[in-house]
Amino acid sequence: MRLMDHHIMQEPTAGVITMKCMLKEKEINMSYERVRRLMRKASVIPIYPRRMLTQKGENKYIYPYLLRHLEISKPNQVWQIDITYIPMKNGFMYMTAVIDVYSRYIVGWGISNSLEASESLKVVQEAINIHGKPDILNSDQGTQFSCHSYVAFLKKEEIKISMDGKGRCLDNIFIERFWRTLKYQHIFLNPAKDGLELYLGIQKWLLRYHNRSHQGIQLKKPLEKYKSAA
Known part of the structure; x- marks a missing residue:
């Protein structure tokens, strides 16, 4: 989560796939689902029209x-x-x-x-x-x-x-x-x-x-x- 939080400051449009590739380059292998879950937990949200990563209210x-x-x-x-x-x-x-x-x-x-x-x-x-x-x-x-x-x-x-x-x-x-x-x-x-x-x-x-x-x-x-x- 620390690495993803730092990366989103450098690349505000980085989504789950980009984060997954970034982590893989650092020899951290995670599934798509786990990267998405940790992005949600860390409130890491890419800036571009997308499916919402934050949990929306009623x-x-x-x-x-x-x-x-x-x-x-x-x-x-x-x-x-x-x-x-x-x-x-x-x-x-x-x-x-x-x-x-x-x-x-x-x-x-x-x-x-x-x-x-x-x-x-x-x-x-x-x-x-x-x-x-x-x-x-x-x-x-x-x-x-x-x-x-x-x-x-x-x-x-x-x-x-x-x-x-x-x-x-x-x-x-x-x-x-x-x-x-x-x-x-x-x-x-x-x-x-x-x-x-x-x-x-x-x-x-x-x-x-x-x-x-x-x-x-x-x-x-x-x-x-x-x-x-x-």
Whole structure:
């Protein structure tokens, strides 16, 4: 899973067959079914129209994508949420993060050893308690977001629900770019020995991330852009 997670950062369109060949070159022989299962477990998802590798929730909890052609002009207008696999020296964790699209500021994040929907919902609740509510919260169609507890909470808070189109990872592009930056600049270079070291390392890295200039926001700093307009 660690090798596949690193490879998907280099080749975002790599599917099961590509991963199987990559592993074979490293003298790791696996069946198609096992590679697919481990990709699902590690949340490794290729970017191209395809049969979904993530487990989709119930259709009644799937919502349309609201961001197409939307002009995003202020903080807390649109947030994006996602989950990714984080490798450690021994084992792995999952990280949920919520990004403010306008400023690229991470309004909430957390790590867990499970993919339970309650873990992601907790991150959203804490972000709202600290920063207030967004107008729209966008996610993919994974079971953590297309479930009763998540949808009911956002409806109660009167937050518009937006979800990526099927097989369209680029709909959630800003949080996907954040994962790439986090993994290349910190996770892959500093594999943590345990959950505490992982948490403290990410916390320290985020402080630098929030206080450096970003090309995507006209060389402004996420913290300054978020706070100055919030």
